Amino acid sequence: VKVEIVAIGTELLLGQIVDTNSSWIGAELAAAGLNSHFQTKVGDNPARMKESLELALSRSDAVICCGGLGPTQDDLTRPVIAEVMGVELELRDDLAGKIRSMFTSRGRDMPENNLVQAMVPAGASPIAQQPGTAPGLVCPVNYNGAQRVIYAVPGVPYEMKEMVTGTVIPDLRARSGDTSVIASRVIRTWGQSESGLAEILADRIEALDAVGNPTLAFLASGVEGLKVRITAKAADHAGVNAILDAEQAELEPLIGRWTFGYDDDNMETVVVRALKEKGLTLAVAESLTGGYLSGRICQVAGVSEIYRGGIVAYNPQIKHGLLEVPDGPVITEQAAAAMAEGACRLLGADVGIGTTGVAGPDDAEGKPVGTVCMAVSLPVGEGDEVERFTKTATIRLPGDRERIRQFSTITVLDMLRRLL
Amino acid sequence: VKVEIVAIGTELLLGQIVDTNSSWIGAELAAAGLNSHFQTKVGDNPARMKESLELALSRSDAVICCGGLGPTQDDLTRPVIAEVMGVELELRDDLAGKIRSMFTSRGRDMPENNLVQAMVPAGASPIAQQPGTAPGLVCPVNYNGAQRVIYAVPGVPYEMKEMVTGTVIPDLRARSGDTSVIASRVIRTWGQSESGLAEILADRIEALDAVGNPTLAFLASGVEGLKVRITAKAADHAGVNAILDAEQAELEPLIGRWTFGYDDDNMETVVVRALKEKGLTLAVAESLTGGYLSGRICQVAGVSEIYRGGIVAYNPQIKHGLLEVPDGPVITEQAAAAMAEGACRLLGADVGIGTTGVAGPDDAEGKPVGTVCMAVSLPVGEGDEVERFTKTATIRLPGDRERIRQFSTITVLDMLRRLL
Numbered sequence: 020v021k022v023e024i025v026a027i028g029t030e031l032l033l034g035q036i037v038d039t040n041s042s043w044i045g046a047e048l049a050a051a052g053l054n055s056h057f058q059t060k061v062g063d064n065p066a067r068m069k070e071s072l073e074l075a076l077s078r079s080d081a082v083i084c085c086g087g088l089g090p091t092q093d094d095l096t097r098p099v100i101a102e103v104m105g106v107e108l109e110l111r112d113d114l115a116g117k118i119r120s121m122f123t124s125r126g127r128d129m130p131e132n133n134l135v136q137a138m139v140p141a142g143a144s145p146i147a148q149q150p151g152t153a154p155g156l157v158c159p160v161n162y163n164g165a166q167r168v169i170y171a172v173p174g175v176p177y178e179m180k181e182m183v184t185g186t187v188i189p190d191l192r193a194r195s196g197d198t199s200v201i202a203s204r205v206i207r208t209w210g211q212s213e214s215g216l217a218e219i220l221a222d223r224i225e226a227l228d229a230v231g232n233p234t235l236a237f238l239a240s241g242v243e244g245l246k247v248r249i250t251a252k253a254a255d256h257a258g259v260n261a262i263l264d265a266e267q268a269e270l271e272p273l274i275g276r277w278t279f280g281y282d283d284d285n286m287e288t289v290v291v292r293a294l295k296e297k298g299l300t301l302a303v304a305e306s307l308t309g310g311y312l313s314g315r316i317c318q319v320a321g322v323s324e325i326y327r328g329g330i331v332a333y334n335p336q337i338k339h340g341l342l343e344v345p346d347g348p349v350i351t352e353q354a355a356a357a358m359a360e361g362a363c364r365l366l367g368a369d370v371g372i373g374t375t376g377v378a379g380p381d382d383a384e385g386k387p388v389g390t391v392c393m394a395v396s397l398p399v400g401e402g403d404e405v406e407r408f409t410k411t412a413t414i415r416l417p418g419d420r421e422r423i424r425q426f427s428t429i430t431v432l433d434m435l436r437r438l439l
Numbered sequence: 440v441k442v443e444i445v446a447i448g449t450e451l452l453l454g455q456i457v458d459t460n461s462s463w464i465g466a467e468l469a470a471a472g473l474n475s476h477f478q479t480k481v482g483d484n485p486a487r488m489k490e491s492l493e494l495a496l497s498r499s500d501a502v503i504c505c506g507g508l509g510p511t512q513d514d515l516t517r518p519v520i521a522e523v524m525g526v527e528l529e530l531r532d533d534l535a536g537k538i539r540s541m542f543t544s545r546g547r548d549m550p551e552n553n554l555v556q557a558m559v560p561a562g563a564s565p566i567a568q569q570p571g572t573a574p575g576l577v578c579p580v581n582y583n584g585a586q587r588v589i590y591a592v593p594g595v596p597y598e599m600k601e602m603v604t605g606t607v608i609p610d611l612r613a614r615s616g617d618t619s620v621i622a623s624r625v626i627r628t629w630g631q632s633e634s635g636l637a638e639i640l641a642d643r644i645e646a647l648d649a650v651g652n653p654t655l656a657f658l659a660s661g662v663e664g665l666k667v668r669i670t671a672k673a674a675d676h677a678g679v680n681a682i683l684d685a686e687q688a689e690l691e692p693l694i695g696r697w698t699f700g701y702d703d704d705n706m707e708t709v710v711v712r713a714l715k716e717k718g719l720t721l722a723v724a725e726s727l728t729g730g731y732l733s734g735r736i737c738q739v740a741g742v743s744e745i746y747r748g749g750i751v752a753y754n755p756q757i758k759h760g761l762l763e764v765p766d767g768p769v770i771t772e773q774a775a776a777a778m779a780e781g782a783c784r785l786l787g788a789d790v791g792i793g794t795t796g797v798a799g800p801d802d803a804e805g806k807p808v809g810t811v812c813m814a815v816s817l818p819v820g821e822g823d824e825v826e827r828f829t830k831t832a833t834i835r836l837p838g839d840r841e842r843i844r845q846f847s848t849i850t851v852l853d854m855l856r857r858l859l
Contacts, residue, residue: 309737
């Protein structure tokens with residue numbers, strides 16, 4: 020089955036929004052073993068939308084059409100698909116009711132123009148997943164006698180993703196008649212450079228390329244670290260898992276020292292899991308990270324079990340007063356240590372993290388932008404022998420204000436992870 | 440002049456790299472008043488590359504072909520363009536010398552395969568800018584008797600940008616014979632739904648569409664709110680600014696009550712600017728937002744002048760203890776108010792913000808996921824008459840944990856902005 024992606028929206032052509040949707044869908048298709056040869060962006064223009072959809076239908080078996088399902092005059096995907104299908108739009112009462120009840124549950128009246136979202140090409144069926152007001156659609160098309168299909172999904176990423184994962188990919192796999200199982204495993208790493216990791220893995224990637232199964236892909240993901248993705252194909256789930264396990268074991272001696280997790284793990288879920296396992300509570304005291312560190316930790320569902328809270332000590336007076344950092348400069352490992360210990364004391368936590376540094380734009384205390392001092396304080400030993408141990412480090416990060424805050428957050432969480 | 444972008448690279452289709460190049464070029468074309476109706480991504484496959492280029496030539500006057508100019512076997516743009524032009528590749532000694540000297544100047548020998556980068560379709564001319572080893576090319580094409588042009592630029596962003604800015608855009612502007620100036624202004628709004636704003640602006644957009652200058656574009660940008668972009672064209676900069684000013688004044692009565700800023704403003708820069716103007720310092724106490732609120736505020740460069748810091752009171756004990764929230768339930772407006780006032784007291788700030796609520800995944804205190812109580816506490820009056828005023832509100836937000844945290848952050852910042 021050949022699949023093509025058509026992304027709709029003048030804002031995409033104008034570069035006001037980067038089309039990350041097509042890239043995400045492309046990766047999902049590849050992971051599912053589905054071929055995709057073209058991706059097109061076209062503006063909110065009915066004639067050109069129609070031209071793009073018909074071209075896609077002429078050379079692919081299925082088209083994923085992303086965007087243009089909103090309630091405004093610019094949202095033309097529904098009528099254009101109806102034209103391509105050669106059918107009329109009809110009001111689906113079930114969808115209209117669903118949209119209306121979404122507004123009602125938020126205590127708001129539905130603007131009447133939202134009703135157009137329930138106007139669906141005759142013969143199309145709604146996608147079961149519908150996290151927003153826009154229904155997704157599966158639209159069968161007879162193209163010169165060949166049975167083809169257009170999937171219409173919204174441009175809002177979280178809505179699109181739920182529909183593609185929940186309906187589009189399984190439906191495409193079923194159509195392809197391919198009953199083999201494809202699965203991926205992502206190895207998450209932190210602390211090695213992109214070119215470094217590429218060099219370490221070059222031989223292995225070349226060896227696998229010659230065989231074709233499994234395959235390795237290598238994804239630089241900024242503050243999320245570097246991801247190594249293993250994709251395998253086999254007759255059944257057990258077979259795929261055996262290949263994935265074997266390849267993971269093969270890679271372990273090469274990249275294990277930078278591996279912090281797998282698949283949906285990220286640095287904060289791994290740290291929170293480790294803290295829960297050890298029955299330790301956490302508190303943070305942050306300066307240059309400004310709340311970002313605490314915010315990352317609170318992204319983990321169920322974190323309230325171990326997370327006490329945090330102090331954003333942005334002004335030095337807060338550091339010296341509330342957190343009892345000794346008088347003097349505050350961009351030092353000593354200050355970071357006092358902050359980590361102060362967070363434990365003030366918020367009643369077992370483990371404390373402290374960050375202080377220079378996010379820019381200007382140097383501070385004679386330290387250049389990008390200087391970050393960090394500390395982790397935690398109890399070591401058992402029973403009567405428990406003592407508090409505080410580890411500190413100083414790093415120097417490149418990049419702008421935002422990047423420095425993000426990278427120092429992940430770096431200090433990785434420091435805590437290694438200590439646990 | 441109609442311009443089309445064709446981005447080359449299997450890694451783009453597989454989503455291993457997001458195609459930010461096309462978005463960037465699209466924005467540059469729009470800013471230069473050049474129309475672009477289609478953008479296509481295609482893999483490193485000569486037949487499909489040729490198909491994409493010929494399709495683009497059939498419906499546009501010029502094609503910017505991005506990527507595939509490297510020295511490896513995957514780099515097929517040069518031979519494919521030669522085929523489309525119906526000419527041979529020829530070795531350009533000047534380019535070969537330039538590439539060789541680039542290696543020499545870095546103290547390295549040139550690998551022989553880099554020589555293919557000097558193989559150029561007969562009749563093409565190199566682009567003057569060449570920051571890397573890949574020469575860019577201007578390739579005139581006779582397409583069914585019409586004079587068209589393909590610009591070949593590398594996929595490496597900084598190399599591509601230098602060539603597009605330095606040669607491609609000026610060349611296209613010269614071909615179009617257009618000497619007018621184009622500029623945009625973005626109006627940032629918060630608090631009105633997408634469909635609501637679309638309804639309010641529908642008549643104005645229709646009226647402007649009939650004239651064609653200026654134009655209005657409407658961008659839903661998630662937690663960044665809804666953006667309204669005015670784009671105008673005139674003979675000179677003064678003329679463009681006059682049109683932008685007039686249109687902004689026209690829109691003010693329609694959307695002014697939701698407008699919080701313009702162009703590069705965002706909610707936190709606007710709030711920080713207002714606090715600086717009034718000489719007020721700020722502190723926050725947050726629960727469900729978990730540090731995200733403080734993190735957003737700290738994204739503003741120079742915020743240390745007014746920002747004292749924050750307390751992330753994730754555990755209820757921290758709310759009752761450190762922040763002196765009265766005993767009892769903590770997902771109430773009273774608790775939010777006590778948190779805002781506690782932040783002012785504890786961190787020595789004039790203005791305090793408090794947030795508490797249910798980010799999910801589970802309900803809490805009998806309140807459903809998405810319930811958010813917020814408070815802003817600030818001094819009102821002058822001289823001896825200064826009193827503390829605390830405003831509270833409760834909202835109910837849709838979406839997942841992350842979205843609830845983001846939207847409540849911007850909503851409470853907007854509440855503060857309106858009070859200032």
